[in-house]
Amino acid sequence: MRRAQQGDEAAQRTLITSYQRRVAGFVYAITGRSDAVEDLAQMVFIKMIRALGRLHDAAQFEAWLFRLARNTCIDHLRRQKLRRIFTPFAAEHENIPEPAGAVDSEELDALRHALQQLPPKDRALLALAQEGRSQVEMAEATGTSVMAVKARLHRAREKLRQFYQPSHET
């Protein structure tokens, strides 16, 4: 970590390699689009490399990284929403089906379907919880109180359970 902060590229590569699976999964959970995962994950790590020097407490690295990832995804979705105002995109253009092979199990498909029914901020909260972030960290990441996080997370989990039906397409 210290070496990566000092600009050692080998250390930065190692750091990326050890977190790329988790960040990619996190991004996928929030955006729900397989075609955006690599670009967004790369954006997160580029931001990480550029801001790493400003991180004083190495113990906070994971919480900081996922906060960065969450904000990057929310910004991306916000930009997309804004773009729709100026571009004549219809619903069928936005909801192009995932390419063949990207969705390979009924459970995964059901989870993706359920996540898409939730607002992006709820998806981000669930993804943060899935990453093992504490409610205090989640409150810091979302800029709200721990109580608000607790309530919102509870509601998001309830809604996810409600929409999660592995056989919804059969």
Next chain:
Amino acid sequence: MKPESYAWHSLYDDAAVLLRPGFAERTVRAARVVAPTFASQCLLSAATAAVCLTIGFVVHEKYTATVTERHLAQWQALSVEVQDLRQMQ
């Protein structure tokens, strides 16, 4: 174990496959490229505005000088004509 735990695991596996080989290398290389900062973008905008204003000022000055010269020449010609007419009278 929650019913969707397996699905979350699959989601992460699926996402990891979406990253092409050499992802870390490409990312480090991309991070090396200097990104324009807000200050540098403002500076560039200010410089562009300054150049445009200077060009506008110079063009306006030259045009005004040409018009003034032409008008002076016309007035001069007119005064010569008036003098000639006076002498003839």
